[in-house]
Amino acid sequence: FRAGLRDTTIFRFLKVLTPVDTTTDSLIVTGIVTNVLSLADTARLKIKLINGPTITIISPLPGDSANPGQNLRIRLSANHISGIVRLGFRIMGDGSFPTPLSDSAVKTFNPAARPGTIDTTFLIPANAPARSTISIVPFAVSADGQRTESSALLVPIRSTTTAGPAPLVRQTVSARSETTDSVTISASGNGIAALGFELRDASGVLVKTDTVRFAAPLFGTKDTVLSFKLPPTQQGQRLTLTSFAIDQAGVTGFSVAAGVTTPQTVRSLAFQDFTLIVFGQTFPLPAGRRGTVADVTVDQPRGNVFVSNLNFNLLEVFQNSAKAFAPNGIAVGAQPWGMTVARTGAKDTLFVANSGGTNLSRVYIGPVGPMKEDLSKRILTRVSFLYRVSEVRDPATQRIRITVSAPITFSDRPQYVEESSAGRLYVSTRPTTAAPKGTIRYLEPSAAAPDFRFILDFAATGSDPNSFLIANVDSIGVRPVTGTNTVGNDTLIICDHPTGTTAPSMCASSPNGIAAAVAALRAAVPTTDLEVRVNADENTLGLTDTTFAASSGNGNVIGFGEGNRAPFARTFLLKDSIPAPAALKYQYASPAISIADLVNNASDRLFGIALDSTGQTLGVHGAETFFAEIAEPFTLRLQGKVGTFGTGAGIAFHPRANGRNTPQDKRLAFVSSGNGTIEAVDIAFFFNRATLSTKTNLYGPLRASLPFIGDDPSIVLKLFGLSNGGLVVINLTANDIRSGP
CATH class of the missing domain: 2.130.10.10 (YVTN repeat-like/Quinoprotein amine dehydrogenase)
Known part of the structure; x- marks a missing residue:
C-alpha cells in the first residue's frame, strides 16, 4: 500500500491454480506506522476470505444444441451459506446473427433462498444461422453481497433444413434404488418429442419400460423424471438401465456416458447404468x-x-x-x-x-x-440423590465415626423409556455437558408424584467394605461428636418423604451406625423408597x-x-x-x-x-x-x-x-x-x-x-x-x- 493510505477496500484475492491451495482461508494485512520521531509500530489484521455463490447449470448441458425458432430451456441453481438474493443469466449470439442477440433474465429472492433456482425458456430467433453459437453467462448474488459470474456455456445452433443427428441422451440414476424411485433423462436434439427408459434383469429380460411424449411446441433440450413403479418382487435384483429420446423427425437416440458428445443410434451400444433395487420405501x-x-x-x-x-x-x-x-x-x-x-x-x-x-x-x-x-x-420427575456414607469403628474405644459425601448427581434428562408388564417405567438418562454421565432409573407412573429411583443392583463392587451407597432419599447429614468426649458416636441423620407423594420430608437418626439409621428411617417412613448397598462403586452406575x-x-x-x-x-x-x-x-x-x-x-x-x-x-x-x-x-x-x-x-x-x-x-x-x-x-x-x-x-x-x-x-x-x-x-x-x- 502507498504511504499515507488511510482507508482502502480489497475486492478480490487471487489464489494460484498450481499448486492447489486447500489451506489458506484468510488474508493477513500488515501495516507499519512511523511517527515524526521515526519510531515505528506494526499492526496486523486477519481478514477471513469468503467465497461467493456456487452456480450449477442444470440445463442445457455441455454438448447440447438448440434449434432456430424453438424454445431453449435454461435451468440454473445457486447456493451460498448466507443464501441467494439474485440469480440470472445473460444470453448472447455470436457475430453471425443477422439480428444481434443480447438479452438477460434475473430472479430475485426475498427472503434469501438456499438454494436459489431459476427455470425459464428462451425463444431462439428463427433466423439464427446454422452452426452459429449462443453463449449463456450465469450470475448470482448472495445475501452478504458476494457476486459470482460463471464461465460462458456455448450452445451451437442446429440446421433446420435437414433431419440432423440423433438426439444426445443422458441419464442419472442412483446405484441403489427403491421400487418407487426414478431416473432423470435429459436429451438435446431436433425437437425432443419423447423420452423413455428400459430396465432389464441379469439375463437381459425386459422388466419395465416407460415412455413420456410431449406436445407442441417442442424443445431442443428436454429433461424428465420417470418413476420405476416396480413390483415388490424386484427387490434385491440388480437391473440394467438404458434411456432413449425420439425427436420430431422420428429419429431415436440412446443413452451415452457422461462427457460423450456424440449421439448413439444403436440400441445395443447404448450406455448402461446398473441399479440395485433395494428393500423398502x-x-x-x-x-x-x-x-x-x-x-x-x-x-x-x-x-x-x-x-x-x-x-x-x-x-x-x-x-x-x-x-x-x-x-x-x-x-x-x-x-x-x-x-x-x-x-x-x-x-x-x-x-x-x-x-x-x-x-x-x-x-x-x-x-x-x-x-x-x-x-x-x-x-x-423429582430430583434424585445418591450418597456415599462411610463408617469407621475405633477398635480401642468402639467409637463410631461417620463421613457423608456431597450428593452424587447424574443427568436427570430422560432419553429412552420402556414400560414393564408391572406398569413401571424404566428410563435411561441422557449425558450432558454439565452432567457427563447418565444412569438407569425407574418410576411408578400411577403415583401422584413419581420418584426417579436409582438401581443400585447394577453397581459393581467397590474397594471400601466400610462404605455404603444410599439412594432415593431427600438428604443425609451427620452430627459429629465434639469436644473431648471419647465415648460418644457420630449420629447419622437420614430424611425422606413417603414415596410417590408430595408429603413433607421426615427425618430419623441413630448414633449406632449406618444400618441402625437406615432401620430408623424405614420405621419412621414405612413407604420410603430408600435403597442401600454395601461396598458398591457409584462410578459404575x-x-x-x-x-x-x-x-x-x-x-x-x-x-x-x-x-x-x-x-x-x-x-x-x-x-x-x-x-x-x-x-x-x-x-x-x-x-x-x-x-x-x-x-x-x-x-x-x-x-x-x-x-x-x-x-x-x-x-x-x-x-x-x-x-x-x-x-x-x-x-x-x-x-x-x-x-x-x-x-x-x-x-x-x-x-x-x-x-x-x-x-x-x-x-x-x-x-x-x-x-x-x-x-x-x-x-x-x-x-x-x-x-x-x-x-x-x-x-x-x-x-x-x-x-x-x-x-x-x-x-x-x-x-x-x-x-x-x-x-x-x-x-x-x-x-x-x-x-x-
Whole structure:
C-alpha cells in the first residue's frame, strides 16, 4: 500500500491454480506506522476470505444444441451459506446473427433462498444461422453481497433444413434404488418429442419400460423424471438401465456416458447404468419439519408408526392406511427422544422421554378423538440423590465415626423409556455437558408424584467394605461428636418423604451406625423408597454415551445397553412382572458380574439391543451380533455369535420369536449393518438367512412388526428403520427369507 493510505477496500484475492491451495482461508494485512520521531509500530489484521455463490447449470448441458425458432430451456441453481438474493443469466449470439442477440433474465429472492433456482425458456430467433453459437453467462448474488459470474456455456445452433443427428441422451440414476424411485433423462436434439427408459434383469429380460411424449411446441433440450413403479418382487435384483429420446423427425437416440458428445443410434451400444433395487420405501418427514429423528415406535393394532422429531418437539405419525405422514405432528415436551406404548390399562397411551427437560409426556393414541398429549398428566420427575456414607469403628474405644459425601448427581434428562408388564417405567438418562454421565432409573407412573429411583443392583463392587451407597432419599447429614468426649458416636441423620407423594420430608437418626439409621428411617417412613448397598462403586452406575433400550414382547424383561464405551460395552437387564402393591420394585436385576461375563466373552462395541417375545433371549449388535440366554442360572451367558458387519445400527427380533425352540420361520433376528444392509439371522443356529439391501445406511433403532390391517396378504413381516431421508418401511414376504433347519 502507498504511504499515507488511510482507508482502502480489497475486492478480490487471487489464489494460484498450481499448486492447489486447500489451506489458506484468510488474508493477513500488515501495516507499519512511523511517527515524526521515526519510531515505528506494526499492526496486523486477519481478514477471513469468503467465497461467493456456487452456480450449477442444470440445463442445457455441455454438448447440447438448440434449434432456430424453438424454445431453449435454461435451468440454473445457486447456493451460498448466507443464501441467494439474485440469480440470472445473460444470453448472447455470436457475430453471425443477422439480428444481434443480447438479452438477460434475473430472479430475485426475498427472503434469501438456499438454494436459489431459476427455470425459464428462451425463444431462439428463427433466423439464427446454422452452426452459429449462443453463449449463456450465469450470475448470482448472495445475501452478504458476494457476486459470482460463471464461465460462458456455448450452445451451437442446429440446421433446420435437414433431419440432423440423433438426439444426445443422458441419464442419472442412483446405484441403489427403491421400487418407487426414478431416473432423470435429459436429451438435446431436433425437437425432443419423447423420452423413455428400459430396465432389464441379469439375463437381459425386459422388466419395465416407460415412455413420456410431449406436445407442441417442442424443445431442443428436454429433461424428465420417470418413476420405476416396480413390483415388490424386484427387490434385491440388480437391473440394467438404458434411456432413449425420439425427436420430431422420428429419429431415436440412446443413452451415452457422461462427457460423450456424440449421439448413439444403436440400441445395443447404448450406455448402461446398473441399479440395485433395494428393500423398502423411504418416507420423508413433512416438508418444513425435517429435523433429527431419535426413535421409532410401532402401534401395530392401530396401524401407526411414531417417530420423535428432536428439532421440532413433535411426534410425527406415519399412517399405514395413507402410506404417508400425517400433516400435523403431535406436540410434546422439549427434544423428545425415546417412546414406548403402554402395556397396562387401556393401552392407548404413548410415553415419551423429553430429553430437553426432566419430564415425560403421556400421549393419547387411542381410536377415539384426536391424538395429543394429556398435559395434566405429564410426568414431572423429582430430583434424585445418591450418597456415599462411610463408617469407621475405633477398635480401642468402639467409637463410631461417620463421613457423608456431597450428593452424587447424574443427568436427570430422560432419553429412552420402556414400560414393564408391572406398569413401571424404566428410563435411561441422557449425558450432558454439565452432567457427563447418565444412569438407569425407574418410576411408578400411577403415583401422584413419581420418584426417579436409582438401581443400585447394577453397581459393581467397590474397594471400601466400610462404605455404603444410599439412594432415593431427600438428604443425609451427620452430627459429629465434639469436644473431648471419647465415648460418644457420630449420629447419622437420614430424611425422606413417603414415596410417590408430595408429603413433607421426615427425618430419623441413630448414633449406632449406618444400618441402625437406615432401620430408623424405614420405621419412621414405612413407604420410603430408600435403597442401600454395601461396598458398591457409584462410578459404575454412570453411563457415558447413548444408551439403547429394549423390552420383551410381554414386558416382563427390560434391557439397556451402553453404546461406544471403551474397551467394551455393557448391557443391563431387569425382570419386572409383579405390579404394586404386591411388589414395589423390580424382582431381579442382572448383577455386575453377569454383565462383565457377557462382555468378556463378546468384547464388542454396542449399536443396539433387542429381546424376544418372552424375554428368553437377548440380542446385542456390536462388532458382531451375539445372543445370550436370560433364564437363570444362565443370565447373560453368551450362547452364540454371527459375523455381521462391524458397524451399524439397531437389532430386532421377529415379534413371535420365543427362544431357540421357536419354529424356524419366526426364529429370526434382524440386524441393521453399516454396509447398507439388514441381515436376517437364525437365533438358534447363528447363521445368515437373508441379506436385505437398503438404499442408505440406517441409524438408531430397528423395529419389527406383524402386518398391519389392510396390508397385502403376502406380507408376513414389517421392518421400520431410520435413515437421513426419513422413515424406511420394509414389507417382507415368505420368499424373502431362506428357510432354516
